[in-house]
Amino acid sequence: MSEIVFELNGEQTKLAVSPTRRVIDVLREDLKLTGSKEGCGTGECGACSVLVDGQLRLACLMVAGQLDGHRLTTVEGLGESPLGAKVQTAFAQAGAVQCGYCTPGMEIAAVDLLSRQPDPSRDEVRAALSGNLCRCTGYVKIIDAVCQAADVLNASEDAQS
Amino acid sequence: MTKTTNDVNALAVGANETRADAKAKAQGREPYAADYYPDGVLWAGAVRPGARQGVAHARLLAIDTAAAAALPGVVKILTAADVPGTNRQGIVHKDMPVLVGDKLRYAGDPVALVIAESREALRQAIGLVVVSLEPLPAVCDPVAAMAEGAVRVHDERADNLLAAAEIRLGEGAQGLDHCDVVVAGSFSTPVQAHGFIETENGVACCAPDGSLTMTISTQAPFRDRMEIAHALGLSFDQIRIVAPCLGGGFGGKDGATVQCLLALAALHSDGRPVKMVWGREENLLAGYRRHSCRVDYRLGANRDGTLEAVHCRLVYDTGAYAHLGGEVMALGMEHAGGPYRIPHVLIEGQCVYTNNPVAGAMRAFGVCQVTFAFEAMIAELARELGIDPLALRRQNALLPGDTNCAGVVVGESTGIADCLDLIAGHPLWLERAAWKDAAPPGTQRGVGLAAVFNAAGYGAKVRDSAIAKVELTGDGQFVVHNAVSDMGQGNAAAFVQIAGHVLQQDAARVSVRQPDTATAYPSGSSSAGRTTFTFGNALIVACEQLKARLINRAGLLLFVDDDSTLTLVPGKIVHQASAREVSLARLAGFLRDEERSCLGEYVAPLCPDPGTGKGFFIGFPHVVFAYGAHLARIEVDLSTGQIRVVDYLAVTDGGQVINPAMYDQQVHGGVAQGLGYALMEDLATRDGQVLAGDFSRYLIPGALDLPEITSVACPGEESRGPFGMKGIGEVAMNGPLPAVANALADGCAIHLRDAPLTPERVLLALESLAEESSQ
Structure with missing residues (x-):
């Protein structure tokens, strides 16, 4: 056990945990933040995607020690940011959600993309989501959702400027 | 009435309401089943020695649990002797042990159940259980399994034939004798994994009064109760199943996965909750999967294109246990003549036990196998006759009041002809010639069709x-x-x-x-x-x-x-x-x-017996069908053999639409799973051992692998359905493999009979075609 200190969804968090415990287990079992899912445990499905310092990471391939001193955002905290909230709304409204198990990871990947590229083409969206597997949707409406979120985002920024 | 801010609109069937979930x-x-981590939870897991020892069929000699039991954190290790009831599970045939006591029939058979304080202790303990096996000859090929004297998967059965049946209409196969043209082909289809992202899992707790409460990722909570009661000797009212939203199912969570093992663990956990989660490797080994199938066809027609006769033979590999193998075969047979009028029909089906992993229910079960073959035969017939493939399908398409290949008179809601007409008028079809001509250098383009249908409901003799x-x-x-x-x-x-x-x-x-x-x-x-x-x-x-x-x-x-x-x-x-x-x-x-x-x-309505079937147990025939017509436009890279599906159009007759967005979701998903089946998915085994243990070796389509999919709802109404709807969850799965295979034949003149249509297979076929033409 060692103590790690990190920012979790905007809150300073102190945790006594084995530094080699997987982040996905810390989140789901220790902190009861079960929004992040595990679909493979080997980094292939993307269901456990989280943001570390705003960058896309896989919680099944990270250990707790790597969080120390960093900023972690999970799907539970995603709605706190205007971008994350817009992505979540777009996913719900565009019909991007079916079983919903890949959805949190998909949204995290979408936020990662839109924070780097606020006006992506559909091909750019496809590439950005290619590390996240979905078995229900065929991706069409997920891509629609990301493009919709980008449109809403750009429209609100236009309105502000 | 003017709308004020206080007004709220009632939900309306037919409107694009946002999904409630x-x-x-x-x-x-x-919350999904996997998200429950009760305080003080124990972890349970199965010991599956066949995979570890590379054996698919073996006598179980001894289980030594001493080293595992001595590990700190191990609570209990259970074997078949600890199972209180019949120790048998299965939806129709109760042939699958909860824990194997005598012999392993496939590589994933569990022989022991470990309960531990933590996942880490569980993982270590499973590795420490020593299992002595006496390997037996394994039979892993379904045709070999039917041969005289073949090794028997179930000792108590006379042979490996789980089910055999036939459908006969008119003159049967003799109808082929007076056809102007007969085409023939032999096909094989791969094993497909469901690939749901939430693997099989659940959590269970046994109260002091002996009552069990279980939260399971399951498609059939009420049947689970019956399975557990039967296998473990409990009464129904002792068992409560809670079934939250699933992280995908597709048929793979229909039937016992974790249920009986987890209930058994709970009975031995002194009132503490116990959790079981299969990892992806365990899912690919011990989870259910789609039946592989061998298909032989002969299809005959008159010179004017009128379909006259079909004869086909289907062999499904059900693996070590029955699950719904007989019903999968029955449904495939019922669809083996396609959504067409054919007066003379002989369809023979067999479903065979082997020492392969267990096949079960999966979206469009039994049907997508035969549709691949049948629609390739129709395309070949069109080429033979020099008739446009869409026109040939349209000419023979079932109309309300016609008799289908199972002898069932189809009802008013039979929209296959309308679906085909919508394809015929669509730009993706109309502009195909110009599109093909514009293929970039080094590529070839092709356009393929498939006409599909899929029954809805359990079928005869099962109350739905x-x-x-x-x-x-x-x-x-x-x-x-x-x-x-x-x-x-x-x-x-x-x-x-x-x-x-x-x-x-x-x-x-x-x-x-x-x-x-x-x-x-x-x-x-x-x-x-x-x-x-x-x-x-x-x-x-x-x-x-x-x-x-x-x-x-x-x-x-x-x-x-x-x-x-x-x-x-x-x-x-x-x-x-x-x-x-x-x-x-x-x-x-x-x-x-x-x-x-x-x-x-x-x-739900049942179909009166048309008197055409022989050897069916339950589930034949059906009375409500969804229909679809699919079009794939593909581009083949001639140097790599890679197929890229560029456009995909799926027209679906699902009666009235309750929610257009949800309708499209089902079609998109079926097409996506079908394109995976067409292009890449093959859960192959060697000597009964599964070759893939993760998503890097079992590939399912990612966002870069799939095209934009266009879903069009064909107007129609099924008067017996709620608000005129009928189920469309399965029908779209059937189109992609034949549509892509037919596009490949159209673009490159190669006729692949073995799916999936991998780059290797395409390249080999292109090479042999080049050799043939240079000779």
Whole structure:
């Protein structure tokens, strides 16, 4: 056990945990933040995607020690940011959600993309989501959702400027 | 009436309402079975020595648990001797042990169950259980398994044939004798994994009084109760199953996965909760999968293109245990003549035990195998006859009142001809020649079609019924007590929409409670394209009853004696003439608890026996079918053999549409899973050992692998369905493999008979074609 200190969804968090415990287990079992899912445990499905310092990471391939001193955002905290909230709304409204198990990871990947590229083409969206597997949707409406979120985002920024 | 800010709109069937579950899922709040981590939870896991020792068939000699039991954190290790009941599970045939006591019949058979304090202790302990096996010769090829003297998978059976049946119409195979043209082909289809992202899992707890409460990722909570009771010698009322939303199912969670093992673990956990989660490797080894199939066809027609006769032979490999193997075969046979009129039919089917992993239910079970072959035969026939492939299909397409290949007279809702007409008028079809001509250098383009159909419902001899419950809560909200799991297809949201429509309530006033055997009523499994059809019909009955009752009781409060003058609107009942009203919250307080709920029952129609089948047990034939016509435009890289599907159009006859977005979701998903089946998915085994243990070796399509998929709903109505709908969850799965294979034949003149259509196979076929033409 060692103590790690990190920012979790905007809150300073102190945790006594084995530094080699997987982040996905810390989140789901220790902190009861079960929004992040595990679909493979080997980094292939993307269901456990989280943001570390705003960058896309896989919680099944990270250990707790790597969080120390960093900023972690999970799907539970995603709605706190205007971008994350817009992505979540777009996913719900565009019909991007079916079983919903890949959805949190998909949204995290979408936020990662839109924070780097606020006006992506559909091909750019496809590439950005290619590390996240979905078995229900065929991706069409997920891509629609990301493009919709980008449109809403750009429209609100236009309105502000 | 002008809309004011206070107005709310009632949910409406046919409208694009946002799925009721979408927001919670998008915010990561929807609880799945895997998300339950009760305090003090123990972990359970199975010991599956066959995979570890590379053996698919073996006598179990001894299990040495001493080293594992001595490991700190290990609570208990159970073997077959600890199973209290019959130790047998299975939906139709009870042939699958919970824990194997005598012999392993496939590499994933479990021989022991370990319960531990932590996942880490569990993992280590499983590795420390020493299992002595005496390897037996394994039979892993279904044709070899049918040979005289073949090794028997089940010692107590005379042979490995699980089921054999035939369908005969007209003159049967002799009809081919007087055809002008006969085409023939032999095909094989791969094993496909469901690939749901939430693997098989659950959590269970046994109370001091012996009652079990289990939260399971399951498509059939009520049947699970029966399976567990039978296998472990318990009574039904001891077992409560809660079935939250599933992280995907596709048939793979229909039937016992973790259920009996987990219940057994709970019985030995001294009242502590116990959790079991299969990893991806265990899912690919011990989870169910799609049957591989060998298919032989002969199809005959007259010179003018009229289909005359078909003869086909199907061999399905069910693996070590039956699951629904016989029913999978039956459904495939029922669809083996395609959605066409063919007067002379002989369809022979066999379903065979082998020492391969267990095949079971998967979206469009049995059907997508035969559709690949049949639609390739139709395309070949069109080439032989020099008839346009769309015109040939249209000419022979089933029309209402026609007899299908199983001898069933199809009803008014038979829209295959309309689906084909919509393809015929679509730009993707009309502009195909120019598109093909514009193929970039080094590529070849092709356009392929498939006409598909898929039965809905359980089929003959299985009661397909549902009991829906709708409740007005004490504070004036409505709750639908769903009894058929939502594995992602959106049936629960459809139920909210149906209830809101009948009860004239808005989205905020209607919610759904997911299945719980303690509060809902047996309504069958979430499967077979019957979920919304059957439960939806029952729900309409329940909602109409409740609506009538509420209006009647409101009349008492409002001093109105004519119920027809009262209207149920969002949140209240109003008497328009006098402008008097009572809120539902107030009305709820006026009712006794039992008055606030209504049950509705429904039994789906059964097909009268057409007298065409022989050897079927249950599930043949059906009476409601969804139809579809699919078009794939592909580009083949001639140097790599890689197929890129550029455009995909799926026209679907699903009767009336309850929710257009959800309709498209089902079609997109079926096409996506079908394109995976067409292009890359092959859960191969060697000597009964699964070669893939993860998603890097079992590939399913990612966002870069799939095209934009266009879904078009063909107008129609199935009068027996709720609001005229019929289930479309499965039909779209059937199109992609034949459509892509036919596009490949169209573009490159190669005719692949073995799926999936991998780059290697395409390249080899291109090379042999080049050799042939240079000779």
